Amino acid sequence: MTVPVIFTWDGESMIPLSRFAKLCDQQFIVHEHYKMESIEARSVDSHSHYFACINEAWLNLPESVADQFPTSEHLRKWALIKAGFCDERSIVCASKAEAQRVAAFIKPMDTYAVVIAREATIKAFTAQSQSMRAMGKKDFQASKQAVFDILSGMIGVETKKLQAQPVANKSDEAKQKVGAV
DSSP: OOOOOOEEEOSSOEEEOGGGHHHHHHHOOTTOOOOOOOOOOOOHHHHHHHHHHHHHHHHTOOHHHHTTOSSHHHHHHHHHHHTTOEEEEEEEOSSHHHHHHHHHHHGGGOTTOEEEEETTEEEEEEEOOOOTTTSOHHHHHHHHHHHHHHHHHHHTSOHHHHHTOOOOOGGGTTTOOOOOO
């Protein structure tokens, strides 16, 4: 696996930052061609805001669905799956009974996964990682908006109201609570 390297454009060439020189020697072959893609970094504030809003939505879930989501992380991953930001795997079994047994075996492997057994087929959905390394700014923004839309519908508020949650500064994180929606 290659490790991302940070380069500087000098007007003629992409030059790796000096701390990446040794890594470039290990990963790249001189005079070979490599496809390069610019990845826009996303802000820590956007990331923090997202998780604060999810927590606020989780705290305001209607009682009829609250038991389905023991933590805000369960809610986030479920919403990502519902929004299509997931990986899907299918397994075809010999019978409906076998599918039920296999689904029961698969579910504990990932407590956040959505596992559905229909007839003799099992579909397992796992949320895509939203880590800064795994998801770039554009995809993160799209997934963030989709999750906000789903959660807003669940708690009965407009998406803009959910998104209006304040973000705690690093020094205030332990002290500040996110306001009620």
